Amino acid sequence: MLKTFAEKQEIPYPLLSDIDSEVIRQFGILNTGVSRDDAMLYGIPFPGSYVVDESGGVVAKFFHDTYKRRDSPELLIDAALGAVQLSDDAPRETRSDAGIRVTAAIHGGKASIRQGIRRHVVVRFEMDPGLHIYGEPVPEGMIPTTISVSGPPGLIVENPILPPTTPLRLESLGLELPVWSGRVDLQVPFYPNGELASETRPLDADEVTLDVTVRYQACDDEACLLPKTETFSFTVPMDVIDIPSLGMHKGHGQREGKFNATPHMLRLFARKLRQHPMGLPRFVMTNLRLNREAKKRAAAERHPSDR
């Protein structure tokens, strides 16, 4: 099954099969929201990723509170290599000022977006020696570096990921300020949710516009340049992705792919049924009940006065 899947989806890396969820249990990441009674689904993990170094130590891990939000492969590679690996063909714009270059770029995937997958706006500062910009907190009147990203409704923008600052001591003022100097990459993760790119309806648009505003002030040890505000605008295409072709996926915004999952789904059900003969009727009953409840909720929403 994995062999056909890997071939059809052109997956070059090894796919391992955790039959009966042994390693999932060993890691302690069995999805406890799925009860043993839900025999058709029982055994799935909380999906997440681990990045290990040469010696096998975990250097980073990525888990989200919803299985629909995941990280781009590029973020995992960045974590493994310890720095942002901005691809040469990542869309980018650069603004130069005295001694300072600011580049904004879209990082991750093919710089296109899909439901729930985090891409990153990378803002790269390249400063001449002696210059620095400020992190937070700084005293009143000084300008910390800020990035704001905005897009259409349903584009979720998360908190920035900032590298550590170094302290700059100003003896004369008795101050210690958080600064970045040289080359520094600041990142803002973002992803579309179901309002913008739902898996249950066709895409409303082929692309979206992303506006990035960067505000900063560069200084050397003696004087500051004027505060600057740079704006960047990106047109970001929405991905149409192949999903396993399966009856329940009808109506998805994504395209039903080359991989026909139906025979595998039936085999999976048959195997689960052998292990838990009562699992299938329970599964069907649960689904019927939940669908009934959902219809009631939908009806209540349509006619709020009847409530």
Place this chain on the structure above:
Amino acid sequence: MTIERDHHGFDAPAPLGHPGRAGLPDGAPTGPEVGTRLPEFTLPDAHGHAVDFHADRGNAKAVVVFYRSAVW
């Protein structure tokens, strides 16, 4: 199949409360911690060959991604 939007703003071809939509609860464990060694494990790959994670990656860095299903 009823489609409902969850509190994260995601849609799915299953009603809210469906076990297939269960996410990571607050404070749920997420396995081996950063700084520890990833446990030893051996699993079959797509061709049925056993893969011993630590032995077979040699001295290379690696990423392990847990996903829910290749079927659905």
